[in-house]
Amino acid sequence: MDKMYYEKHKDYFEDINFGESNKKENIAYFVRITYENKAITNNIDTNLKLLSNSVNYNGHYTEFQYEDKIFYYAKNEKLLSNGKSKAYTFFSYIKSNKSNQGIEFIYGVSCLNFKQKCNIDLTKEEKNAKKFMKSIEFLH
Numbered sequence: 409m410d411k412m413y414y415e416k417h418k419d420y421f422e423d424i425n426f427g428e429s430n431k432k433e434n435i436a437y438f439v440r441i442t443y444e445n446k447a448i449t450n451n452i453d454t455n456l457k458l459l460s461n462s463v464n465y466n467g468h469y470t471e472f473q474y475e476d477k478i479f480y481y482a483k484n485e486k487l488l489s490n491g492k493s494k495a496y497t498f499f500s501y502i503k504s505n506k507s508n509q510g511i512e513f514i515y516g517v518s519c520l521n522f523k524q525k526c527n528i529d530l531t532k533e534e535k536n537a538k539k540f541m542k543s544i545e546f547l548h
Contacts (some may be wrong), residue, residue, distance in 0.1 A: 419531050434526040439540070443510040450509030456480055456502050459512050463497050465547045478503045481541070481542050483534065493522040494528060498537035505545040513541050 413425040418445040449455065456469060469480040481500040485535040488495055495518035515537035519526035 415428075429520050431520065432539055434517055434521055435454050435528060436520040436526050438516045440512075440514040440515075444511075445507070445509045445510070447508050449503060449508050452480065452501070454504065455503075455510060455512070459499060459501050459514075463499050463514060465497075469501075469530070473505075475543065476505045477546070478505060479541065481538070484537065488518070488522055490522045493519045493526075496528065498534055500541050502541060502544055504548070507546060507548045513544065515540060 412427075412530045413423070414531075415421075418473045422443040423441070425438070425440045427436065429436045459520065462464065463484055464486065465482060465484045467482060467484075469482045472479050472481065479502050481498050483499070486495045486497070487493075495516060497514060497516045499512075499514040502513060515533075517528055519528075519531050
């Protein structure tokens with residue numbers, strides 16, 4: 409794991425960010441997970457706007473249920489400053505059906521060195537992102 413950031417406030421807020429790079433494949437990954445346990449998590453529209461702003465997304469979310477959670481899922485691609493490389497982001501707001509717990513989950517992938525070519529398998533990366541998202545479990 410490359411770099412990591414962690415922040416916690418009592419039992420109602422946690423934020424973790426970490427990244428990993430594969431120099432051989434020239435691919436960089438990052439994950440950001442923000443947890444909240446407050447009534448505001450029930451305001452889905454507000455939380456989706458906050459998530460959209462943080463990933464520079466202006467679109468619709470696909471809603472689906474998995475186990476005891478509702479997922480609001482979307483993906484985005486962004487052309488980087490070199491005008492050739494792209495960064496891909498898969499993200500969702502995950503809301504517990506049984507409590508005021510919610511998670512903002514962001515999974516990103518791009519070329520590590522933008523001056524060199526990399527081959528990102530988007531189907532595989534999206535599958536990995538959803539697998540990680542679905543692995544979230546809320547303690548009740």
